[in-house]
Amino acid sequence: MFFHIVLERNMQLHPRYFGRNLRDNLVSKLMKDVEGTCSGRHGFVVAVTGIENIGKGLIRDGTGFVTFPVKYQCVVFRPFKGEILEAVVTMVNKMGFFAEAGPVQIFVSNHLIPDDMEFQSGDMPNYTTSDGSVKIQKDSEVRLKIIGTRVDATEIFCIGTIKDDFLGVINDPATV
Amino acid sequence: MVDHYNKLVKLAARAFYDDLTSKGENQVKSGRSDNRGIAVVILDALTRRQWVREEDLAKDLKLHTKQLRRTLRFFEEEKIITREYRRETAKGAKLYSAATAATVDAQLTGKEGEEKVKLHTHSYCCLDYAQIYDVVRYRIHRMKKLLKDELDNKNTIEEYICTKCGKRYNALDALRLVSFEDDDFHCESCNGKLEVESDKFVVQEGADGDDNARRRRHEKLKDMLQKMEIQLKPLMDQLSRVKDLPVPEFGSLIAWEARASAMGRAANGDMAGDSKMSQLGYNGAPMPYSGDTKVVVDFNGTEGNRHDVKSETESSSLKVLPPWMIKSGMVLTKEQRGEVKEEIKMDGTSTSTSAQYSDDKKSTVDHDDKKNIQAFPCSFHLKDEYIKAYYAALLKQQHEMEASKKQDSSDTFTENDPSSRASVRQVGIKSKHEEDDDDDGTDWEQAPVAGTGNENYKVNDLNVQADVAPADVDEDEDVDWEEG
């Protein structure tokens, strides 16, 4: 699920960035620093959308670096248990398959893949129905439901299922 | 048909809402305030009604309105009932009462006549059978699915165990276990091959228990599922019974009201004399078929009577429209407004000698009114308030006419002529008749109008005079009227 929230961060800036463009430098550094990162609390920071406020800088003893408290708005993505996501399959093996929904990695183990789909090894390992009409392989798009999340301070990992109504392949690259 | 659905509601109420409590937030739960089962009582009561005003329902169930509303709000959220709110005058409420009078089980709360201009918000509720059918099925489906999913180890997290060192992992570690050498997961510490643990790790509560706990949980789930099948069997049987039956639909409150009162009219017989007032909806908007039975009925009675007892109706039906019934835009003859004096010939009683009326003007008026009253009891009854309002207006009209009599009668009568008094009353009678039935009245009314003189018509109508009720009857009626 996506959220638009306000976060705060203390930015350290080298004195060489001071001058007319200080603010721009600060913002571009902020984007470089936080976009794509993940915090267990808020999820993945997808994009910085605006600056709320930049506080007074504090010069650090000895180094000359200045710390600015920056309040910024950003879009974050946080997966939840029970959430339905659409994801792209990145790897298939006999234990199941891995998929990505944006920055989130999801593992679907083979017992959460419908029983009528069998694992086929080979160059392009895949799960296929007995009549061959449905195939899950690398780059397939699937709709899955998250049934568990592991949230660390800097990492979120999910496991999902496609063994439920309206879940499974939504676009098969092999047939396109 | 409705019975089957009602049984479904009753079964569902007992199955799902029996232990529902509707206590207030800070209310201490004691034996006295324990109102479990009230939900069942309310739902049962609703199966015996269609649309019902919530205040009336509370009164019937001897519940506090607040408590009832709390439960009803819950049922609204559960999609079991539909509710409607509207701001309405006492008249709007009257419409509803008229509608309920037509339905079988509802009681009449009769508040007619209180012409309160103040608007009150009233809420109404009604069972939504179509939705109840779906809601109950969905609920059972969800209950079963939840248990079955857990039994089938859906939504469970796979566990893996190292074949070499026996270290355990689960699917959440999958990312770290992937090896690019083969399709297998490998142990982080010894790079041994991982195998799927057969005993699954249940996500739900009691998840991290030992094997025994897991097995017990499994047994419990099976047991619950089995018990559910048995206990919900009557409900599911009922569901399959109503499956192919048409769903009882009451429609929206307004539609239902219109239909119910139409049905009521059908039950009450011919409603040809539907009064103009009754055509108005609760807020004054035109509303077809929403006849107000109470008002309608009395004219009807008068009309019906006329054919049987000719002379009596002639005297009673000829009435001036009371001023409150005359609205701008109505097409009224002068007679109806009480302005024309020529209709004397129409009145049977008036054909009697002038001496009969010379004693007192009031007696004639009373006589008239009394006839009207007599007309009512034939299968209909009128609300007291309405009668009072009606006669008050009538009397006022009569007095007004008496006052204006001098100008009116100047052309035909002298002021002292007793027959002029009679004419005042006759005018009223005539108009009343027209209001009842325009078509019927025209024929026998118009002809006499054509007559030029007083004397003329008196001769013509002698036979009518014969039918006139005896004088003693009139006196009796006078007495009654005064008491009334």
Ligand SMILES: [Zn+2]
């Ligand atoms: Zn190992």
